[in-house]
Amino acid sequence: MKILEANVSALTNFEVLDFIRGKGASKDPTRVIAKVAMSEYKVYDYLVNTAAGCQTRENVKEYLTSIKQHELSEAEVLNVLNIRPAAEVELFHIIEDCTVRFPDEEIAEIVELVEKTLPAPSNKETSKEISEGEEETETEKHENVNEISQDQTEDGEQMDTS
Structure with missing residues (x-):
């Protein structure tokens, strides 16, 4: 290239x-x-x-030609493409003054256009990690820190626990 x-x-x-x-x-x-x-x-x-x-060149080209009918800035078009919002509420943080600039029907059209032209991401790894319990919860992290700090004296030396 x-x-x-x-x-x-x-x-x-x-x-x-x-x-x-x-x-x-x-x-x-x-x-x-x-x-x-x-x-x-x-x-x-x-x-x-x-x-x-999950995207292909054809998906991206179709999206870019279809989204032109809506008056979005280049940055907004890019962010919608990268984030691929699946609901109207997700557009509010991507498109500046979304409710002021666009009527509710047009916001719904943008979401439909995204769903139609861009395939949904597959979160296989994310769901697999959660189901296997590989991610530590905040509570587990705090418990581990507390255990370490309890095993240390004030001057930082390890105590003999045997």
């Missing part, structure tokens, strides 16, 4: 993910096959679990 003009416009999450995939990033557990930096793998791991992970 060759950069023709620098800083022409902002990139969508899909474009960044597509670029990193083009460099060879994948779910390869060894991560030694492609010449991809660790930071790029971290970006890949994040983006593949967002709405961008």
Whole structure:
């Protein structure tokens, strides 16, 4: 891929993910096959679990042509594409003065357009992590900190608990 003009416009999450995939990033557990930096793998791991992970070039093109009928700024169009709101209430923090600028019907149309043109992200890993209980709750974190602090004296030395 060759950069023709620098800083022409902002990139969508899909474009960044597509670029990193083009460099060879994948779910390869060894991560030694492609010449991809660790930071790029971290970006890949994040983006593949967002709405961008399910999008295709055709979806993005269809969305961009359809959304033109609504008077959104470039940043708002980009944010709607990246976040992929599934309900009207999610648009309120993406679109500035949403209720003032658009009637309720148009807000509903935007959500319908997003649902029609952009596939929903699959949160398989998120639901799997929660069901397996891999994530520590805040209570568990505080209990672990309390246990550590109880095992230490005031000057920071470990106490012999045996």
